[in-house]
Amino acid sequence: MRKYHAKKLEKEAIYPYQDWKITENEFLVENNHHNESIFALGNGYMGIRGTFEEDYPGSEDTTTPGFYINGVYASENIIYGEQSPNLPMKGQTMVNLADWSEINLYINEEKLDLLKGNLIDYQRELNLQQGTLCRKMIWEDRQSRKIEIKITRFISFSREHIGAIRYQFKAINFSGRITINSALNGDVRNHHHLRNKKALSILASEVDQNTGYLVHKVNSTDFKIAYVIEHLLGETVKDHCEVKKRASDNRIDWVFEINAVEGQDYTIDKLAAINHSQAEDENPLSDARAFVARAAITGFENLLEEQAEFMAGYWQDADIKIDGDNALQQAFRFNSFHILQAVGKNGRTSVPAKGLSGEYYEGHYFWDTESYVLPFFAFQRPEVARNLLLYRYNTLDKARKNAKRMRLKGALFPWRTINGDEASGFFMGSTVQYHINADIAYALNLYYQVSNDHEFIENYGLEILIETARMWSSLGSYIPLYNNQFCFNEVCGPDEYKPGVNNNAYTNYMAKFNLEIAIEIAEKIKENSPEKYQRLAERINLNEQELEMFKEVASDIYLPYNDKLEITPQDDSFLYKNPIEVDNIPEDELPLVKNWHPLIIWRYQVIKQADVMLLMLQLGNNFRRELKIKNYDYYEPKTTHDSSLSPAIYSILASEIGYKVQAYNYFMQTARLDLDDYNENAYQGIHAACMGGTWLALVQGFAGMRMFNGKLYFHPHLPDGWHKYQFRLRFKGSQIEVTIDQKKANYLLISGQQIQFKHYDKIITLNQSNLNQEAEIKQV
DSSP: OOHHHHHHHTOOOSSOOOSSEEEEOSOOGGGHHHHHHHTOEEOSSEEEOOOOSSOOTTOTTTOOOOEEETTOEEEEEOOOSSOOTTOOOEEEEEOOOOBOOOEEEEETTEEOOTTSSEEEEEEEEEETTTTEEEEEEEEEOTTOOEEEEEEEEEEOSSSTTEEEEEEEEEESSOOEEEEEEEEEEOOOOOSSTTTTSOOEEEEEEEEOSSEEEEEEEETTTOOEEEEEEEEEEOHHHHHTEEEEEEEOSSEEEEEEEEEEOTTOEEEEEEEEEEEEEOOTTOOHHHHHHHHHHHHHHHOHHHHHHHHHHHHHHHHHHHOOEEESOHHHHHHHHHHHHHHHHHOOOSSSOOOOTTTTSOOGGGGOBOTHIIIIIHHHHHHHOHHHHHHHHHHHHHTHHHHHHHHHHTTOSSOOOOSSBSSSSOOOSOGGGTTTOTTHHHHHHHHHHHHHHHHOOHHHIIIIIHHHHHHHHHHHHHHOEEEGGGTTEEEOOSBOOSOTTSOSBSOOHHHHHHHHHHHHHHHHHHHHHHHHOHHHHHHHHHHHTOOHHHHHHHHHHHHHBOOOOBTTTTBOOSSTTGGGSBOOOGGGSOGGGOSGGGTSOHHHHHTBSOBSSOSHHHHHHHTGGGSOHHHHHHHHHHHGGGBOOOSTTHHHHHHHHHHHHTOHHHHHHHHHHHHTTTTTTTTSOGGGOOOHHHHHHHHHIIIIIISOOEEETTEEEEOOOOOTTOOEEEEEEEETTEEEEEEEESSEEEEEEEESSEEEEEETTEEEEEETTBOEEEEEOOOO
16 A cells, blocks of 8 residues: 555544544534534435534634535526637536524623633534434633533434424523524525625515524525524423514524523524425425424424434444444444435435535536445435436436537536536536446446336436437547547546546446447337337437447447556556656645646646546456456556545455455545545535445445346455444345355345345345345455
8 A cells, every 4th residue: 555545544533433423522613614514414405514503703714604405506607717619608506595503692691602711511422323413511601600501403304394403501500691592694605606796685584482584585596495493492491581583684583581590401492494496486485384383393302203213214224334343333324324414315406526514516416426326325225316317317408408519419417517507617627527428327227227117217217328328429430540440539537637538448438338228228118118118219209220320339439458568548648648656746746636737637647536447346247357457556556546536446446356455445545534534625525425435345345246237246355353244235126134254244135025146156045935145255
């Protein structure tokens, strides 16, 4: 393992290792930004950064509050230094919306402020098992009055429009006035891309005794967002409380003045319902009012129980148990929790690169979703994977327009987007990565093979496959000097340090896959559902001649191979660039994307992230083990892993070819990237795709799971120092539990009638009369 990676692995843990919790035991203001990402909460519809309830005006250098709704964005003109034809004209940026979590406490007139007074005791705890964030502290003001505070916060998974805070406090050594100022603050801006622009306007507001609302409008896109607040007062608060209200154009305050008695517990529950709409004739306020009214009737305790029940069901499917490494046990659950929080589940949204935990990457969806996150859900919660693909189908018309922009047929999905339009103005890092079409086709086929969802593939999937295949057939061309083979020029594979190259191997192979799977699925549907096939063919003008053309193109695609080095060239020019080893690059110049001019990067054999190696994984049944080894040995020393997507892939391939130490080290980078802040950028938001990569690195890496041509394979091994690990998979309507220990693999049928797969070369069949089988594992 190179020194560059070894150094990263030496980072000390930021949080104590706990199986189900992430705990901050000391308040240090310099850790705020990182903690705000780690302690972020969400449910796929909305998300809030892990900022404190009390506000700290003028502290943007140390805190970045944020509340977001997945898919709610502002749009502005993309400004180019020099204009060229057919560049995208409008960008999209996820909007920082109203802060509904603000609660300030005063002892007489002295405000609770962790930067002042004396913080006697402090703990903040993310409970992964329950899906809650809890903060406990004892604070002493300048008059030596001590107060104990406990705050519980969660975003509901079972009621996607509801967020809730329970605020509990007790005067320890005094009796007197304690004031709770709860607010709904609509005077907010983005902290980054829209920082100097007023993205929001107030349409309406109203305040009542314990309730109130604001309605925002996103000025550039006409989204309307309604926030409705309801306060539920505990009995001791009701008996000793005076309520005051203040309202301005963009802010509502509720002031609860309480004559507190020493030693008495007081509780205020704050419920928030958030709803949005972009339709002119829809008012999101009425539904938001109904949501909060039902939540108030249910009550905080019952909402908390609902959250626990939902999480119990999720962990029953998604939990990975590791015996022998507490650091990784914690990391797996943390990552699985954040993936759940990040993923859109309604067929109209997807997975922002930072989830809903920060504004970086502007809330955009990338190929990351299909390649790194969707497989996790396909094998765990197939209905979520289905909705991620439905999002692509629902933006297919915009992908068709994008293809026309590039003078291509069919559909070209955007590289960066929220609403389906291309949102990137840098074509050398976006449009040139045509492989996103094949990534979506690959994910679609993976979902279909895992789920057997014939209805989806007939009604939605085939149309995507045909339109993406059309793009490939029009992008490439027959080149005489390549024996008249079909080539793809001026493309970029996953390695973004090599844009505008010819015949990127990943792109060529994946284009061939896209064309072939489109033909295969078309023929299957034509045979099994001829009426549906005919209706689609008529609607999109598909005929037999075009399918024959797809077959011809697929068979003629140039597939690179270098006989001298016996490797797969990353592209036509890579082997002819200036060789460089990553170990020879000064560490303070990494990542290169922040330190070297692109023209410098482009002239070297230096790779940002797994490219050929990702191909070796995704289409691994097409390549011999010997070729994988040679490719790994050639490309690994040239890869900087400047993208968080990279280590997981290298870990999986290292596992497959028997490089156990490298497999484990890359695995550690993937698993604890955000928790230990390996790249020192987790403050920007979590790395959702890398978290999906953690699951891939264990299930596909250590357990050696592959799925080719609708068949499942396992080649498991146990990492050194582990005693065993266990996970569950869904496949073709069944669910199995896989347990790997030092000597054997145990496969248990949890649900379904029957499942068949291979353990190495042994066929294993589980059914209702044979629920469980054991098989020996081989030493790597």
